[in-house]
Amino acid sequence: xxxxxxxxxxxxxxxxxxxxxxxxxxxxxxxxxxxxxxxxxxxxxxxxxxxxxxxxxxxxxxxxxxxxxxxxxxxxxxxxxxxxxxxxxxxxxxxxxxxxxxxxxxxxxxxxxxxxxxxxxxxxxxxxxxxxxxxxxxxxxxxxxxxxxxxxxxxxxxxxxxxxxxxxxxxxxxxx
Amino acid sequence: xxxxxxxxxxxxxxxxxxxxxxxxxxxxxxxxxxxxxxxxxxxxxxxxxxxxxxxxxxxxxxxxxxxxxxxxxxxxxxxxxxxxxxxxxxxxxxxxxxxxxxxxxxxxxxxxxxxxxxxxxxxxxxxxxxxxxxxxxxxxxxxxxxxxxxxxxxxxxxxxxxxxxxxxxxxxxxxxxxxxxxxxxxxxxxxxxxxxxxxxxxxxxxxxxxxxxxxxxxxxxxxxxxxxxxxxxxxxxxxxxxxxxxxxxxxxxxxxxxxxxxxxxxxxxxxxxxxxxxxxxxxxxxxxxxxxxxxxxxxxxxxxxxx
Amino acid sequence: xxxxxxxxxxxxxxxxxxxxxxxxxxxxxxxxxxxxxxxxxxxxxxxxxxxxxxxxxxxxxxxxxxxxxxxxxxxxxxxxxxxxxxxxxxxxxxxxxxxxxxxxxxxxxxxxxxxxxxxxxxxxxxxxxxxxxxxxxxxxxxxxxxxxxxxxxxxxxxxxxxxxxxxxxxxxxxxxxxxxxxxxxxxxxxxxxxxxxxxxxxxxxxxxxxxxxxxxxxxxxxxxxxxxxxxxxxxxxxxxxxxxxxxxxxxxxxxxxxxxxxxxxxxxxxxxxxxxxxxxxxxxxxxxxxxxxxxxxxxxxxxxxxxxxxxxxxxxxxxxxxxxxxxxxxxxxxxxxxxxxxxxxxxxxxxxxxxxxxxxxxxxxxxxxxxxxxxxxxxxxxxxxxxxxxxxxxxxxxxx
Numbered sequence: 001x002x003x004x005x006x007x008x009x010x011x012x013x014x015x016x017x018x019x020x021x022x023x024x025x026x027x028x029x030x031x032x033x034x035x036x037x038x039x040x041x042x043x044x045x046x047x048x049x050x051x052x053x054x055x056x057x058x059x060x061x062x063x064x065x066x067x068x069x070x071x072x073x074x075x076x077x078x079x080x081x082x083x084x085x086x087x088x089x090x091x092x093x094x095x096x097x098x099x100x101x102x103x104x105x106x107x108x109x110x111x112x113x114x115x116x117x118x119x120x121x122x123x124x125x126x127x128x129x130x131x132x133x134x135x136x137x138x139x140x141x142x143x144x145x146x147x148x149x150x151x152x153x154x155x156x157x158x159x160x161x162x163x164x165x166x167x168x169x170x171x172x173x174x175x176x
Numbered sequence: 177x178x179x180x181x182x183x184x185x186x187x188x189x190x191x192x193x194x195x196x197x198x199x200x201x202x203x204x205x206x207x208x209x210x211x212x213x214x215x216x217x218x219x220x221x222x223x224x225x226x227x228x229x230x231x232x233x234x235x236x237x238x239x240x241x242x243x244x245x246x247x248x249x250x251x252x253x254x255x256x257x258x259x260x261x262x263x264x265x266x267x268x269x270x271x272x273x274x275x276x277x278x279x280x281x282x283x284x285x286x287x288x289x290x291x292x293x294x295x296x297x298x299x300x301x302x303x304x305x306x307x308x309x310x311x312x313x314x315x316x317x318x319x320x321x322x323x324x325x326x327x328x329x330x331x332x333x334x335x336x337x338x339x340x341x342x343x344x345x346x347x348x349x350x351x352x353x354x355x356x357x358x359x360x361x362x363x364x365x366x367x368x369x370x371x372x373x374x375x376x377x378x379x380x381x382x383x384x385x386x387x388x389x390x391x392x393x394x395x396x397x398x399x400x401x402x403x404x405x406x407x408x409x410x411x412x413x414x415x416x417x418x419x420x421x422x423x424x425x426x427x428x429x430x431x432x433x434x435x436x437x438x439x440x441x442x443x444x445x446x447x448x449x450x451x452x453x454x455x456x457x458x459x460x461x462x463x464x465x466x467x468x469x470x471x472x473x474x475x476x477x478x479x480x481x482x483x
Numbered sequence: 484x485x486x487x488x489x490x491x492x493x494x495x496x497x498x499x500x501x502x503x504x505x506x507x508x509x510x511x512x513x514x515x516x517x518x519x520x521x522x523x524x525x526x527x528x529x530x531x532x533x534x535x536x537x538x539x540x541x542x543x544x545x546x547x548x549x550x551x552x553x554x555x556x557x558x559x560x561x562x563x564x565x566x567x568x569x570x571x572x573x574x575x576x577x578x579x580x581x582x583x584x585x586x587x588x589x590x591x592x593x594x595x596x597x598x599x600x601x602x603x604x605x606x607x608x609x610x611x612x613x614x615x616x617x618x619x620x621x622x623x624x625x626x627x628x629x630x631x632x633x634x635x636x637x638x639x640x641x642x643x644x645x646x647x648x649x650x651x652x653x654x655x656x657x658x659x660x661x662x663x664x665x666x667x668x669x670x671x672x673x674x675x676x677x678x679x680x681x682x683x684x685x686x687x688x689x690x691x692x693x694x695x696x697x698x699x700x701x702x703x704x705x706x707x708x709x710x711x712x713x714x715x716x717x718x719x720x721x722x723x724x725x726x727x728x729x730x731x732x733x734x735x736x737x738x739x740x741x742x743x744x745x746x747x748x749x750x751x752x753x754x755x756x757x758x759x760x761x762x763x764x765x766x767x768x769x770x771x772x773x774x775x776x777x778x779x780x781x782x783x784x785x786x787x788x789x790x791x792x793x794x795x796x797x798x799x800x801x802x803x804x805x806x807x808x809x810x811x812x813x814x815x816x817x818x819x820x821x822x823x824x825x826x827x828x829x830x831x832x833x834x835x836x837x838x839x840x841x842x843x844x845x846x847x848x849x850x851x852x853x854x855x856x857x858x859x860x861x862x863x864x865x866x867x868x869x870x871x872x873x874x875x876x877x878x879x880x881x882x883x
Contacts, residue, residue: 137431316837349618
């Protein structure tokens with residue numbers, strides 16, 4: 001009687017364990033550790049724009065206490081006029097120490113700044129990776145040189161600056 | 177038949193023979209201003225159609241053309257005759273939400289493709305339209321805009337060049353088959369076969385073709401010596417030319433000059449037969465349209481919007 | 484026979500002072516035309532006013548008008564040969580010579596319009612690479628040259644028979660005549676299709692184009708004939724019955740009526756429908772966006788055509804030589820404007836990208852055109868002078 005009960009219990013436990021093992025293998029299916037996740041980040045870039053003379057930030061900020069009150073800066077960094085969701089954010093929402101800060105707190109280097117922009121500009125990020133947003137040079141059937149977002153867009157005033165157009169064509173009556 | 181001097185009211189002696197001599201002299205005199213221009217070249221005159229020549233013949237023709245071009249332009253020109261790559265059909269994408277109308281593409285094309293500066297030839301035309309106004313009939317376009325800065329508020333820009341149609345009306349009407357569609361989809365012109373009748377220009381719905389009304393004029397310093405027989409080699413007076421998707425670059429794997437120079441990346445290019453190309457991506461993911469699609473010319477130049 | 488023909492050739496340079504003056508005048512104009520053409524060979528077509536926006540102009544306009552004139556010779560052929568309408572039979576020869584002259588002028592206009600005229604052999608089949616049947620220009624080359632050949636054969640056959648004092652054998656020449664009728668219609672239809680088949684040019688891409696071409700051709704060609712016949716009658720011993728001239732005038736009335744009706748149909752369609760495609764017609768008759776260079780010309784041509792229609796319609800008027808000749812001149816001028824500049828230029832206005840470039844021929848273009856017209860006049864004059872003595876029986880075998 002005891003033997004039969006134990007056997008039955010063992011069967012239930014085995015079934016449950018197998019069931020749980022199986023089901024756990026489906027949890028986080030996108031994060032299968034066996035496969036490398038493809039995130040289509042481009043391989044080649046033109047040189048990034050030069051860093052400001054204030055880089056690295058820790059040069060000064062190591063010795064200053066961080067005042068995280070949102071305000072208009074008076075002492076330093078006065079040339080930076082933020083025109084980029086300035087109602088909702090300010091410096092410390094994107095900058096931390098010598099790196100950039102993502103929404104989940106993760107810190108990234110300046111040469112991967114596209115992750116930061118891509119947080120809000122998801123469609124553009126996807127298009128940029130596919131090569132459809134922004135300038136790309138190289139070979140149509142080979143390697144292509146990308147640009148970082150900041151190569152064309154000033155991150156503090158990202159609207160693309162107008163430029164002077166080249167000469168219009170000659171009118172037909174003026175071609176002699 | 178009398179040989180008499182016929183009496184006439186003027187009482188002048190008008191011999192038939194004198195009259196004939198006078199006519200002959202007059203005609204001869206009229207013909208004199210014939211300029212003793214270029215010496216007549218039999219090889220050039222009898223040159224066969226490009227598609228009829230064997231590879232060997234093409235090589236010899238190119239040698240002759242390179243020599244002629246070097247003498248003419250005082251620079252060593254290299255003319256290639258690369259054939260179309262297999263499994264390739266070129267497609268072009270133009271992002272209308274990005275083009276700012278700066279015309280850098282126009283001038284990059286002029287330099288890359290050895291277009292005449294005087295008289296001016298520009299293969300790319302940039303049209304400007306007012307936002308909110310009728311524009312599909314193109315009559316509301318403006319191509320001579322000259323503001324201080326672009327883009328201008330309330331306007332958008334649409335560059336037009338040869339659409340490399342799959343069903344090209346220009347090829348259909350050319351009386352000598354001097355223009356045809358290559359296997360990789362580029363519509364080309366054999367500048368040594370074209371007779372300059374300009375029927376193709378009347379047939380093109382996109383105003384893409386240009387005629388050399390006079391001898392092309394290119395400053396020596398700006399001449400691009402890397403050329404293709406069907407593309408950017410220096411051309412002649414009296415023949416038709418147009419955009420060839422930079423055949424000398426694209427058959428070597430590179431992007432056309434206009435794609436590379438566009439500062440905002442509004443121009444996209446690739447192989448329509450490659451499912452992973454950027455051109456396929458944008459056709460499949462963006463709202464694309466083509467100009468004058470109702471004419472069924474099947475252009476390979478797609479306009480799209482990303483915002 | 485050869486002796487007779489040589490004697491006839493000799494006659495071409497005998498005439499009175501008016502004849503020599505006429506020939507000299509034509510030679511001078513031809514000389515100026517050749518001179519201007521040499522400049523064009525040297526500098527290129529840039530000496531014309533044509534540019535990329537309006538790539539066909541005055542030369543092609545003249546070509547189109549003259550193809551119509553050539554086709555109209557058939558209007559005389561049908562009654563003459565088929566219905567044995569005696570008065571017309573006598574003068575059909577001069578109509579065929581007009582057709583030959585007109586075709587030669589057409590070929591000359593094409594040659595001066597080409598950017599690389601030396602390469603014209605590329606157009607030929609076998610030695611060149613003629614794009615037949617796809618290109619309508621290839622068709623045009625075939626039909627125009629074929630028409631030239633047919634007419635030359637007919638003329639020289641008739642000539643040969645007259646030299647022998649005989650009438651032509653209808654049985655021998657009937658197949659060729661029967662061929663020449665649809666062929667004449669086809670040369671002008673092919674030329675119309677050349678423009679018609681281009682969806683890029685909505686002004687031309689209208690089904691009405693081919694019928695309009697034929698209707699206007701069949702007014703202008705016979706009108707030229709009316710004037711030429713009177714000149715020939717005045718200047719030589721050829722007898723031409725008034726009935727022939729009046730018959731031609733009657734036929735012109737009907738064809739001009741059709742031409743005006745078709746014009747009305749076009750105007751209704753474009754302006755009532757009101758689509759963007761009304762722009763070229765608007766440019767012609769009303770001006771477009773302030774550009775109105777051709778408006779006075781088109782309105783004048785319309786007035787000419789309507790006036791001439793009335794003159795030719797009323798028998799009393801068309802049988803009065805004064806009114807008849809005014810009517811003929813009005814028709815020639817009206818159709819020349821309407822079918823020449825009034826057809827070619829608006830095909831390109833606005834151009835494919837919406838631009839308006841107002842084309843007006845440059846002075847060199849006009850001089851070269853005048854040179855070709857003078858050459859045509861000279862050709863016709865000499866040919867007629869050559870043929871008339873044979874035709875009248877003055878020169879024939881056994882009658883030197």
